[in-house]
Amino acid sequence: MANKHALSIVKMKKMKQEGVPLSMVTAYDYSSAQLVEEAGIDMILVGDSLGNVVQGEHTTLPVTIEDMVYHTRAVVRGAGNTFIVTDMPFMTYHGSIDETLRNVRRIMQEGHAHAIKMEGGREICETVKKIVQAGVPVIGHIGLTPQSVNQIGGYLIQGKDEQDAQRLLEDAKALEQAGAFGIVLELVTEEVARFISEQISIPTIGIGAGRYCDGQVLVFHDLFQYASPYRSKRFVKTYGDVGTMIREGVSQYVKEVKDRSFPAENHVFTAEDHVVESYMVNQRRRCTLHESSQNDY
Template structure:
């Protein structure tokens, strides 16, 4: 029996309710969305948090990686998502190039995401090096989700999409990053592509929730990219090891579209039930007038 709350009865998720979930040990469910429909379904399915991830560069805009997406792109998509998410806590990604130059730049970009994109919080990648940016944004009154481990915006510096923290030195660096973003005021931190045991230890050492993506079950919550977990992508596309495919939206959509095409070709669609009724008398009168006009023109 489904005991999840109905969307219409849900109270909006706030930073306070997220902290309460964390204190109670209730896992936090986060999912990405990139437009109104994907946010609407995530909100209807009672997601606690919706992340407008810069992954939309690939899944919605056809770019090769996240680095090409701009702050203006993110604002447009955040605005679309925020219109649909009536209960979930919406977080928008600060894209590459919008926060690295200075803490002041980070604050200006975060303010734009909140004021123009209508998000409730922002996420940025980086640990110790970006603590000043996190501190500046939180001082401006904007909640920050930090992101450490595999940080896709810095894949070139990391040598590609590789798991992080697989050595003692690497794990200690992650813990240092985690402490640093916590101290800077982040209210939550995403741990990406980290061995489960390391992520669990880091989670235990912090007093803010961790959200895992490829970081095992010891985190305070989980996040996945919606198109990955719903199977809404072309066959043969590489999926990260940590993705579990919960549906096959691509196959279902393709099947329906192929059937539509076939029925158009055979004139099976539209059938009578898909058309608007009109009396035979009116049709006959219209035909008569048209025929008469045609007779005069010749």
């Protein structure tokens, strides 16, 4: 969009105060980034979910800093007027603060992201604080945290009892206090997500967290069933079946190549008659000279 400008974190907080929801979607390459920007998305997340939907991994754990830098740069080239957040991948912010800041620097300087996202609650708040003090905007991520899937025992709904709800609230408040400008709530019960959203001043972005967050985020491939086979998810609404369209399109292409109906006459380029005639005359002359020279031997 020619007249579109990237949001700032100040504008996002104002949108929360005014009750204007934020829209966010993942993107992993130049083309998808272009399309979602043209559609008017507020924010793009270059998620480590690329491990699943782009690389074919079973979890996000194998994703590296190099992967995130590469994909972020592609997305930034496609969506230069949209606020872009990049995931810090597994175990890139749990070592020393010097090592963490080196990884953050790569995302920001080499990838050209506007902000980073980090999974975790109170246990990462000191790190969040130091990153924010270094001038880098941070969005938190609590609830289901895919990088901890082995520790929490699977992809389980969070906030189902009072103790877990209290844990999530305390994590959210701690992240706000540490300087995070927003928090992703993943697979959190709607009631708990709503209460957390009311109790903090920074925006909450829900994914499977109900109707009352300050914004919503979904994975690009989920929006369009861009997978084979596609596994439906309760918290996802499908806005187009790209997977079926691609399969049917490629199948038709294969058929037409095999039966020679593609390319058709309207797909080819032809030379002017005099060019063809001149070319053929010259070719016949060369052939005649070649045969003559062969006979000399």
